[in-house]
Amino acid sequence: MPEVTVGQLHKKFGSTTVLREIDFTIRDGEFFTLLGPSGCGKSTTLNCIAGLERPTGGRIAVGDTVFVDSAAGTFRTPEERNLGMVFQSYALWPHLSIAANLAVPLKIRKTGKEEQARRITEALDKVGLAHLKDRYPHQLSGGQQQRVALARALVYSPSVLLLDEPLSNLDAKLREQARAWLKRLQTDLGITTVYVTHDQDEALALSDRIAVLSEGDLLQVGSPHEIYERPAAAAVAAFVGRCNFLRGKVESRDGGRAVIRLEAGGAVVRVASDTAVTAGQEVTVAIRPEKFEVGPANRPADAANLLRTQILTRSYVGSRYEYDVRLGKQVVQVESTEPGLSGEVGLAFAPESALLYPDAALPSEDAEELLTLQV
Numbered sequence: 442m443p444e445v446t447v448g449q450l451h452k453k454f455g456s457t458t459v460l461r462e463i464d465f466t467i468r469d470g471e472f473f474t475l476l477g478p479s480g481c482g483k484s485t486t487l488n489c490i491a492g493l494e495r496p497t498g499g500r501i502a503v504g505d506t507v508f509v510d511s512a513a514g515t516f517r518t519p520e521e522r523n524l525g526m527v528f529q530s531y532a533l534w535p536h537l538s539i540a541a542n543l544a545v546p547l548k549i550r551k552t553g554k555e556e557q558a559r560r561i562t563e564a565l566d567k568v569g570l571a572h573l574k575d576r577y578p579h580q581l582s583g584g585q586q587q588r589v590a591l592a593r594a595l596v597y598s599p600s601v602l603l604l605d606e607p608l609s610n611l612d613a614k615l616r617e618q619a620r621a622w623l624k625r626l627q628t629d630l631g632i633t634t635v636y637v638t639h640d641q642d643e644a645l646a647l648s649d650r651i652a653v654l655s656e657g658d659l660l661q662v663g664s665p666h667e668i669y670e671r672p673a674a675a676a677v678a679a680f681v682g683r684c685n686f687l688r689g690k691v692e693s694r695d696g697g698r699a700v701i702r703l704e705a706g707g708a709v710v711r712v713a714s715d716t717a718v719t720a721g722q723e724v725t726v727a728i729r730p731e732k733f734e735v736g737p738a739n740r741p742a743d744a745a746n747l748l749r750t751q752i753l754t755r756s757y758v759g760s761r762y763e764y765d766v767r768l769g770k771q772v773v774q775v776e777s778t779e780p781g782l783s784g785e786v787g788l789a790f791a792p793e794s795a796l797l798y799p800d801a802a803l804p805s806e807d808a809e810e811l812l813t814l815q816v
C-alpha cells in the first residue's frame with residue numbers, strides 16, 4: 442500500500458479561500474483523520490484527494506503516481522485514481538440488490554463475470570454480510586447499509602480508502618460498535634485510510650494520526666496522544682477535549698518555567714514552557730479539567746500551583762463528577778471522583794500539566810462567553 446502526499450494544497454471557491462497551503466504525508470497502512478469544526482475544509486481536502494474537486498494549487502500523489510500537480514497542469518479523473526470512497530449517505534442504488542450494487546464498480550472496470558462473483562463474495566465476507574447479498578438496501582438496517590457501502594468501496598481493491606463521516610447516520614450506541622468494528626477491519630486489511638469527522642472522540646479512538654484543520658489552515662498533525670496532551674495551538678486544545686483557558690501576564694522566568702499572574706483570581710502560577718515568553722507579555726494558560734487535583738483551599742501552596750476557588754455546580758456523568766467552580770470572575774471546569782465537594786476548594790496543578798500559549802486571545806468568543814461569569 443502506498444503513501445499519500447499532499448503538498449501546498451490550496452483551494453478557492455470563487456474568491457473565497459477554503460484551504461491554505463495544506464501539507465501532510467499519510468504513511469502506508471495508516472488510519473489518518475482530518476478533524477475540525479464544520480466548514481473548516483475537511484471534505485474539500487478529501488474530495489481533492491478523490492478527484493471530485495480540482496485544487497487551485499498544490500500537488501497530490503499516491504505512491505509514485507501523481508494525481509494533481511497544478512504547476513505541471515496534471516489532473517487525473519476519479520476513475521483514474523482507483524480509490525475507494527464512502528460517504529455519510531452511503532449512496533447505495535435502491536433498485537439494485539446488494540450483490541448488484543457491488544457489481545457496479547466492477548462492471549465499470551470491465552471485470553469478467555466469474556471474477557465479479559468471486560470479488561463480491563469476498564468483499565461481503567469482509568464486512569460479515571455475505572448471507573444478505575440478494576436483499577435490497579431498504580431491507581437492511583442503517584448499520585448494515587453502511588457496511589455494504591464499505592464493501593462496495595473495497596470490492597475493486599482500491600489503493601486507498603476515503604471515508605467522509607461514514608458513521609454519522611448511526612445512533613450513538615451503534616456508532617460506537619461500528620467504530621470498533623471499522624478499526625478492526627482497517628487493521629486487518631492494512632489499507633491506508635483517510636477519514637473525515639468533526640467528532641473528536643471518534644478521531645481519538647480510531648486514528649493512528651490526526652490532522653486538525655481550522656478555517657482552511659492545518660493547525661497540527663500528530664498522534665491522538667500528542668494532539669490531546671500537547672496541542673500546538675489554543676484552538677486545538679479547545680476543539681479536542683475540554684479545556685480551561687486562563688488569561689495572565691508573565692512576571693518572570695524561573696528556569697524552564699514561566700511565572701504568571703492570572704487575571705482571574707490574581708494567583709501567581711508556574712507553567713513549564715519551551716516557548717520564549719518575556720516579562721510583561723500577555724499569555725493564555727490552558728488546563729484540562731482532569732489535570733486539577735482538588736483539596737482544601739488553605740493547604741500550603743509550595744508543593745504545586747494552587748488556585749483558591751468556590752464550587753458552583755456539580756453534574757454526575759457516570760464515571761466521575763464534573764464541577765463548575767468560580768475563580769475570580771471566571772468559571773473553571775474540574776473533574777473529580779469525589780462526590781461531595783462544596784464551598785471553598787483549592788485546585789492544585791503541576792507546572793508540566795498546564796499548557797502555555799503566547800497570546801492573550803481565547804480560541805473563540807463563544808469560549809470566552811461560556812467561561813466568564815456574568816457578574
Ligand SMILES: Nc1ncnc2c1ncn2[C@@H]1O[C@H](COP(=O)(O)OP(=O)(O)OP(=O)(O)O)[C@@H](O)[C@H]1O
Pocket residue numbers: 454459477478479480481482483484485486639
Ligand atoms: N462547491 C462549493 N462552492 C462554494 N463553497 C463551498 C463549496 N463546497 C464547500 N464550500 C465551502 O468551503 C468551506 C469548507 O467546506 P467543507 O465541506 O470542506 O468543510 P467541512 O470541514 O467538511 O465541513 P462539514 O463537516 O460541515 O462538512 C465551507 O465554508 C463551505 O461553505
